[in-house]
Amino acid sequence: MSGYILAAGVRVAAACLVAVSLLSPASALELKETEGLEQLGFINPPPVSERVPQEPLIVDLEASGRKTGVPGGDINTLIGRARDVRLINVWGYARLVGYNEKLELVPDILKDVEVVDGRIFTLHLRKGHKWSDGKPFTSEDFRYFFEDVASNPELTPAGLPPFLLAGGKGPVFEVLDETTVRYSWESPNPLFLPELALSRPPFIYRPAHYLKQYHARYGDPAIIERAASAQKARSWAALHNKLDDMYNAGNPDLPSLQPWVRITAESDQRFVLVRNPYYHRVDSTGQQLPYVDRVIMTVADGKLIPAKTQAGDANLQARNLSFADITVLKKGEKNHGYKTLLWPISKGAEISILPNLTVKDPVWRALLRDTRFRHALSLGIDREMINRVLYFGLAVPGNDTVIDISPLYRAEYRTRWAGFDPDKANALLDEMGLAKRRGDGIRLMPDGRPLEIIVETSGESQTESDALELVGETWREIGVKLFVKPSQRDTMRDRAISGDLVMAVWSGLDNGIPTSEMPPTELVPSRVDWLSWPSWGDYYETGGKSGEKPDWEPAVRLMQLYEAWLTSISPEQRDEIWHQILQIHADETIRIGLVSQVRQPVVVKDVENVPEEAIYGWDPGSQFGLHRMDEFWLSGQR
Structure with missing residues (x-):
C-alpha cells in the first residue's frame, strides 16, 4: 500500500492507518463466517470469502487500544423524527476517504489515492468489493454518476457541484480499468478529497446496476413509466432522483456500501438497519465488521428522549441530549446500568x-x-x-x-x-x-x-x-x-x-x-x-x-x-x-x-469500544462515525 501522494511530493497516509491498518490480503487471513445472516433477511448468502473484497480493509483493534469484538445483537437508539434515520449513513461513516482520530485523511472504501500537483486524482478501488446486494462495485459506478447523473441537465440542472469545479471548470474524467478512475483538473482542487469525507458526502459513485433501469438512456420506457406512476413522479428524472437516495436511507431497495442498511420500509416509527453482509472492513482475527447485527432507531418525542434514555430505553444515545440533561442522566446510571460519557463538542463556540x-x-x-x-x-x-x-x-x-x-x-x-x-x-x-x-x-x-x-x-x-x-x-x-x-x-x-x-x-x-x-x-x-x-x-x-x-x-x-x-x-x-x-x-x-467545548452527554449501556474521551461533532466527526461505530459491540454477546 502506497498511501497517497500530495502535491508537495511527500508520501503520507500510509503511516496514518495505525487504527485501520491494512495488514495483509484476505487470502492470507482466515476469515470467519458471520452467523445469522439468514435471520436478518438475507437468503442464501455466499460464504464470507466471496462477500468481502479480495483486498479488504483489515482493522487492527489491539493497536488502537480497543478490544476485538463478538458479533451479534442490537444497538437501540432514539430519534426525534423519522427523517433522522439518515443518521445511519452518518454514524456508519464508510467514505471513499475519511478522517481518522488524528484528523488525517486516509483511504477507506478506496484502497488508495494518488494526487499529483494537487489537480490529478487517481482513485483505486478494492478488487472484489460488492454492493450490499452482492453486485460488483466498480469504476462503472463512478462513470455512471459523473456522466449520467452529475452531467445530465435533466437530473442535475445546476450542473457540476462546486467541489467538482476548479477555476470554474470541471475535470476530465477517465476510467482506467475496472478498479481505477481518474479526475484531472487544469487547476488545483483542494476541495475534492475533504468533500468526500464529510458527514453528508456527495457520493460520487452510484449503484449503476440498480439506477440504470430508471434512467431514460438505459431503461425500458414501459418499466420507467409504471414505476413513475407508482411513485407519483412526473418524469423519469423525478423518479430517478427520488430513488437515488444515497444519504437519506429512504429507499430500502437502493444498494449501499455502509455498514448497516435498510432493507424494508415497514414502519415510519421504528427503523431496523441490518448489517451489510458485503461490508469491506474485517478485523485482524478474520471477523467481518460491523460487529453489531442491527441498529434499531425508534422515533420518540424529542422532549421525552432524555427521560426515556434515563429509563434505560436506549443503549447508545447522544441525539436529542444536551448539557442540561447531564444531572438527570447521572441520577439514572445506577438503576438502569448505563454510564454517561461527557465528550467535548467540537464547535468553535457553543453559542x-x-x-x-x-x-x-x-x-x-x-x-x-x-x-x-x-x-x-x-x-x-x-x-x-x-x-x-x-x-x-x-x-x-x-x-x-x-x-x-x-x-x-x-x-x-x-x-x-x-x-x-x-x-x-x-x-x-x-x-x-x-x-x-x-x-x-x-x-x-x-x-x-x-x-x-x-x-x-x-x-x-x-x-x-x-x-x-x-x-x-x-x-x-x-x-x-x-x-x-x-x-x-x-x-x-x-x-x-x-x-x-x-x-x-x-x-x-x-x-x-x-x-x-x-x-x-x-x-x-x-x-x-x-x-x-x-x-x-x-x-x-x-x-x-x-x-x-x-x-x-x-x-x-x-x-x-x-x-x-x-x-x-x-x-x-x-x-x-x-x-x-x-x-x-x-x-x-x-x-x-x-x-x-461544552460537554455532550453520550449514554452507553452494554456497548464496548465506545471511547471514554472523544470529540463530538458533525464535520469532521460524523458524531459517532469518527470513532468507528462499526467497531462497537455488545458485551452481552460474550
Whole structure:
C-alpha cells in the first residue's frame, strides 16, 4: 500500500492507518463466517470469502487500544423524527476517504489515492468489493454518476457541484480499468478529497446496476413509466432522483456500501438497519465488521428522549441530549446500568452572537462594521459568569474560533478581545461618538435612536435565550440594551438575507477542529446562509447576479485568502492561509463567541469500544462515525 501522494511530493497516509491498518490480503487471513445472516433477511448468502473484497480493509483493534469484538445483537437508539434515520449513513461513516482520530485523511472504501500537483486524482478501488446486494462495485459506478447523473441537465440542472469545479471548470474524467478512475483538473482542487469525507458526502459513485433501469438512456420506457406512476413522479428524472437516495436511507431497495442498511420500509416509527453482509472492513482475527447485527432507531418525542434514555430505553444515545440533561442522566446510571460519557463538542463556540454586517439600515451597518463597536460588545460580556451559571464552569470561555484540539489553534485566537473589561468597552463606545445617553443610561445612536439591539433566535434553545439574558445584564453596564426575539430558523435566515436582521444568535463554527487541509468556508463570506454576511455570500454563490459585492476591507481580504486556498498546492501554503484568516477573525471579532467545548452527554449501556474521551461533532466527526461505530459491540454477546 502506497498511501497517497500530495502535491508537495511527500508520501503520507500510509503511516496514518495505525487504527485501520491494512495488514495483509484476505487470502492470507482466515476469515470467519458471520452467523445469522439468514435471520436478518438475507437468503442464501455466499460464504464470507466471496462477500468481502479480495483486498479488504483489515482493522487492527489491539493497536488502537480497543478490544476485538463478538458479533451479534442490537444497538437501540432514539430519534426525534423519522427523517433522522439518515443518521445511519452518518454514524456508519464508510467514505471513499475519511478522517481518522488524528484528523488525517486516509483511504477507506478506496484502497488508495494518488494526487499529483494537487489537480490529478487517481482513485483505486478494492478488487472484489460488492454492493450490499452482492453486485460488483466498480469504476462503472463512478462513470455512471459523473456522466449520467452529475452531467445530465435533466437530473442535475445546476450542473457540476462546486467541489467538482476548479477555476470554474470541471475535470476530465477517465476510467482506467475496472478498479481505477481518474479526475484531472487544469487547476488545483483542494476541495475534492475533504468533500468526500464529510458527514453528508456527495457520493460520487452510484449503484449503476440498480439506477440504470430508471434512467431514460438505459431503461425500458414501459418499466420507467409504471414505476413513475407508482411513485407519483412526473418524469423519469423525478423518479430517478427520488430513488437515488444515497444519504437519506429512504429507499430500502437502493444498494449501499455502509455498514448497516435498510432493507424494508415497514414502519415510519421504528427503523431496523441490518448489517451489510458485503461490508469491506474485517478485523485482524478474520471477523467481518460491523460487529453489531442491527441498529434499531425508534422515533420518540424529542422532549421525552432524555427521560426515556434515563429509563434505560436506549443503549447508545447522544441525539436529542444536551448539557442540561447531564444531572438527570447521572441520577439514572445506577438503576438502569448505563454510564454517561461527557465528550467535548467540537464547535468553535457553543453559542455565538452574529452581527449582520450586510444589514440594510445604514446607521446599523456603519455601527456593526466599526471594529471598535464589535470589540466593545465582546469586552462587555462576562463569559466566566456565563460558564459558571450555565455550564458549571466546565466549558472554555472565549471567541468563536478553532479550539485547542485543532493543529491550527493559537491561544490568541481564543482570548483576543474576549476578556470582560467594561471600562475598555465604555471607552471604545465613547471614542466612536456614542457618549450621549438617555435617562436610564442607554446610549443614543448617531440618529438619536436608543442603542437597543434586537438579537433574534431560532426559538429552539432555551440555553441560548438564558445566555442572552446574562449578556444583556452586562451590556447594560456599557449602555447597550439587548432584546431577545424568538423566531424560527427559516424566518431568521429570510430576514438576514433581506437585510432586516441586525443581530442573531446561533451555534458557533461547526468545525472548531480544522486542519489546514479542510476548507475555511465557514470563516469567509461564501454562502448566503451565513448569518454574519448573507448578502456577500449571495453575491459569491450567484457569481455576482444577486447580493452585494463585499466592500468592507476585512471581508475583501478574507475572500482573497479563500481564493488563494482554493488554488493552493501544498499543505504549507494552506496552513499559512488558514492562520491569516484566523488572525483576521481574532483582530476583528466578526463572530462574538461565548464559550466552547461544552460537554455532550453520550449514554452507553452494554456497548464496548465506545471511547471514554472523544470529540463530538458533525464535520469532521460524523458524531459517532469518527470513532468507528462499526467497531462497537455488545458485551452481552460474550
